[in-house]
Amino acid sequence: MSDENRSVKISSEQQGADISYPVIKKDHYEKMKGEAEYIRDVPFEGLYESAFVRTTIPHGRIRKINLPDLPEGYHSIGGEDVPFNRCHSVGDEQPVFTDGEVRFIGEAILMIAGPEKKICEELCSRTEVEYDELPAVLELKDATESYQDYHYDKGDPDKAFREAHEVYSETFETGYQEQAYIEPQGVVSVYDREKDLLQIFGSMQCPYYVHGALKIAFERDDSQVRVVQTVTGGAFGGKEDYPSLVSCRAAAAALKTGHPVRISYGRREDMSVTTKRHPAILEYSAALDEQGLITGLRVRIRLDAGGYPGLSCVVLQRSVIAASNVYNVPNMDVSGSIMYTNTPSNGAFRGFGGPQSIFAVETLMNHLAARYGMTPLEYRRKHFFKEGDVTSTNGRVHQHVPIPEMLEKAEELIDYSRKYEEYGKPQTGRYRRGIGMSVFFHGCGFTGSGEAGVPIKDENGNITGYNGGSSLKLVKDNKDRVEILISNTDMGQGLKTTFSKIASKCLGIPYEDVTVKNPDTQRVPNSGPTVASRSIMITGKLVERAALKLKAQWIPGEHQEIEEKYIHPDFLIPWDNDTFQGDAYPAFSYGLNVAEVELDTLTGASRLIDAAGVFDVGHTIDRTIMLGQAEGGMLQAFGYGSMEKMESRNGRLMQNSFTDYMIPTSMDTVPFRIAFIDNPYSWGPFGAKGAGELTLDGGAAAYEAALEEAMGREMSAIPATPERVLKALDGGTEG
Numbered sequence: 011m012s013d014e015n016r017s018v019k020i021s022s023e024q025q026g027a028d029i030s031y032p033v034i035k036k037d038h039y040e041k042m043k044g045e046a047e048y049i050r051d052v053p054f055e056g057l058y059e060s061a062f063v064r065t066t067i068p069h070g071r072i073r074k075i076n077l078p079d080l081p082e083g084y085h086s087i088g089g090e091d092v093p094f095n096r097c098h099s100v101g102d103e104q105p106v107f108t109d110g111e112v113r114f115i116g117e118a119i120l121m122i123a124g125p126e127k128k129i130c131e132e133l134c135s136r137t138e139v140e141y142d143e144l145p146a147v148l149e150l151k152d153a154t155e156s157y158q159d160y161h162y163d164k165g166d167p168d169k170a171f172r173e174a175h176e177v178y179s180e181t182f183e184t185g186y187q188e189q190a191y192i193e194p195q196g197v198v199s200v201y202d203r204e205k206d207l208l209q210i211f212g213s214m215q216c217p218y219y220v221h222g223a224l225k226i227a228f229e230r231d232d233s234q235v236r237v238v239q240t241v242t243g244g245a246f247g248g249k250e251d252y253p254s255l256v257s258c259r260a261a262a263a264a265l266k267t268g269h270p271v272r273i274s275y276g277r278r279e280d281m282s283v284t285t286k287r288h289p290a291i292l293e294y295s296a297a298l299d300e301q302g303l304i305t306g307l308r309v310r311i312r313l314d315a316g317g318y319p320g321l322s323c324v325v326l327q328r329s330v331i332a333a334s335n336v337y338n339v340p341n342m343d344v345s346g347s348i349m350y351t352n353t354p355s356n357g358a359f360r361g362f363g364g365p366q367s368i369f370a371v372e373t374l375m376n377h378l379a380a381r382y383g384m385t386p387l388e389y390r391r392k393h394f395f396k397e398g399d400v401t402s403t404n405g406r407v408h409q410h411v412p413i414p415e416m417l418e419k420a421e422e423l424i425d426y427s428r429k430y431e432e433y434g435k436p437q438t439g440r441y442r443r444g445i446g447m448s449v450f451f452h453g454c455g456f457t458g459s460g461e462a463g464v465p466i467k468d469e470n471g472n473i474t475g476y477n478g479g480s481s482l483k484l485v486k487d488n489k490d491r492v493e494i495l496i497s498n499t500d501m502g503q504g505l506k507t508t509f510s511k512i513a514s515k516c517l518g519i520p521y522e523d524v525t526v527k528n529p530d531t532q533r534v535p536n537s538g539p540t541v542a543s544r545s546i547m548i549t550g551k552l553v554e555r556a557a558l559k560l561k562a563q564w565i566p567g568e569h570q571e572i573e574e575k576y577i578h579p580d581f582l583i584p585w586d587n588d589t590f591q592g593d594a595y596p597a598f599s600y601g602l603n604v605a606e607v608e609l610d611t612l613t614g615a616s617r618l619i620d621a622a623g624v625f626d627v628g629h630t631i632d633r634t635i636m637l638g639q640a641e642g643g644m645l646q647a648f649g650y651g652s653m654e655k656m657e658s659r660n661g662r663l664m665q666n667s668f669t670d671y672m673i674p675t676s677m678d679t680v681p682f683r684i685a686f687i688d689n690p691y692s693w694g695p696f697g698a699k700g701a702g703e704l705t706l707d708g709g710a711a712a713y714e715a716a717l718e719e720a721m722g723r724e725m726s727a728i729p730a731t732p733e734r735v736l737k738a739l740d741g742g743t744e745g
């Protein structure tokens with residue numbers, strides 16, 4: 011028996027058990043044995059390599075490009091080689107190759123492709139570019155021009171502030187965060203002249219995003235473009251829209267040279283020019299009653315979008331909607347802007363705007379609690395929302411909110427309240443301890459009406475599906491094995507495994523008889539992108555429905571196909587994107603993080619000594635996968651809050667390797683105490699809700715709260731680097 015078959019065999023006892031019962035991941039053996047083929051491993055005949063000439067000033071106009079003589083077999087590719095020189099994201103702002111105006115350091119002006127990478131690089135380094143420089147906006151705090159602004163109100167914020175006993179204001183700042191996927195960006199484009207087919211193979215989250223961008227840039231129709239995802243070594247949002255840009259460049263080169271062309275970023279190149287988490291400035295004002303409870307919030311959020319807006323407006327939507335986190339604030343006035351600066355564009359990163367707002371709200375709660383003589387937990391308990399309450403956007407909290415159970419679990423896991431009291435007593439000596447908690451949510455799936463598309467109705471007027479909404483296919487062969495055809499990608503979060511478990515459970519067939527391959531747009535329908543923690547809840551539900559349908563029609567030994575289309579939940583308050591009113595999400599997942607830290611007051615360095623995470627993701631589809639998501643997300647969050655420092659100086663990102671951009675390693679962590687609260691959601695498969703991003707949303711706030719207790723001082727910015735901590739200890743402003 012091959013390893014692969016042995017690995018996925020589960021006993022009939024396990025087959026009958028709860029779906030959460032862990033199995034070995036579908037891709038476990040190929041990855042553990044090093045056999046998985048990433049794009050750099052895939053052989054292509056006649057493959058050309060490539061390198062880029064990039065902009066070296068933050069703002070200006072290109073006056074002249076002086077190319078060296080190109081040896082035979084080497085080609086330069088630029089904007090003139092792309093029929094519509096724009097890379098489609100939410101809009102079409104960013105050129106595939108910069109043409110005229112330069113908006114940040116590191117934009118691709120042109121590309122040289124040919125047989126040897128080193129020669130391509132050398133030719134690029136000998137290319138000279140002359141510019142006319144223009145004034146540049148280098149810092150978010152100096153930015154005045156926005157790409158997009160949003161605003162919404164809830165209740166009567168003016169009245170709340172007029173009648174407030176006191177108004178408390180604080181400004182929070184959060185920094186960049188780099189996705190730090192193991193595999194940098196990489197794609198290969200192959201143009202099949204005979205079929206006039208433009209193909210991309212590569213590391214990506216969203217094959218249909220790349221497909222759409224290629225169609226627009228190269229003015230082609232659906233059948234003339236093919237996109238295939240290869241094994242993807244992590245993405246975390248960084249491969250949501252960026253692969254579209256590299257794919258358009260590779261495609262232009264493949265069309266021009268007639269050879270397959272590979273773009274394969276090195277780590278420094280990747281970190282210097284790809285999208286990151288948006289730095290943010292969040293101004294909060296709270297209207298308070300006599301007891302210090304919040305009656306209203308005024309919030310202004312500014313995200314640094316960088317040189318082009320890309321996905322930033324969608325990221326901002328999540329930030330502004332999360333402005334009150336899990337708290338019932340009756341009156342709100344929230345606005346947000348994505349600001350233009352002459353720095354590399356920012357984009358999607360696990361959490362998608364949530365971590366910035368959640369850091370701000372959670373820190374605000376701690377600071378208000380201290381002012382009114384309450385513990386952070388006592389103060390929070392007076393504000394938590396519950397089922398039936400009105401959300402920030404006048405939607406409803408439709409399902410049970412298990413925060414009380416989560417708090418109980420956290421006490422059990424890490425003894426939070428006792429330690430909080432203990433560390434709150436005066437501490438002396440060089441090393442001091444603190445413990446911090448954050449409670450948070452993540453709206454599951456796309457924001458607003460993104461998932462719905464246009465309703466399709468039957469003759470009785472019942473909605474049977476949505477045009478433009480996601481779809482998927484199940485194909486059964488005559489050996490009764492089933493393949494799930496979807497466009498969602500496995501990037502480490504385990505979709506091949508979880509989707510197979512859902513189908514096998516519903517069909518009552520062995521897990522090893524279900525397969526999910528890497529998507530190829532010529533084979534799979536568009537089940538939407540792998541973003542917004544939507545795969546399990548949205549596409550997984552389609553798998554469940556399709557599998558139950560197939561089971562009902564099952565004919566042993568025959569080839570059968572089932573297609574299923576998304577149905578929008580019928581209980582939702584319709585979303586209005588102009589006013590930001592209605593249910594922004596069908597459901598929320600909930601998280602609670604506790605960080606316990608030790609601070610060296612001499613150096614300002616801190617380290618984690620214990621941590622706990624309690625999560626409600628509905629019902630877990632695979633306990634081990636979910637544990638991986640929890641541990642990975644929490645560690646990324648603690649890194650975001652404590653050590654992941656990236657700064658741009660004169661428009662250049664100063665940290666572009668893991669020597670100078672520090673992420674937590676196994677030496678910086680401790681075993682996390684993790685628990686899941688079962689709170690099944692009826693519109694998710696087997697009760698599952700979104701899970702992948704939630705785990706990163708709140709850890710930074712918990713870490714900072716722990717540090718504040720250890721220091722006996724307040725902070726309002728992350729990352730809490732030793733420099734910032736020392737400043738705060740000295741009584742200076744740490745910002």
Ligand code: MTE
Nearest residue numbers: 245246247360502503541542543544545702
């Ligand atoms: N986990 C791993 N191992 N690798 C990743 O790239 N991406 C995160 C998260 N967890 C990621 C990950 C992001 S950005 C998202 S949106 C969700 O997984 C997607 O999870 P889903 O496909 O289950 O919706």
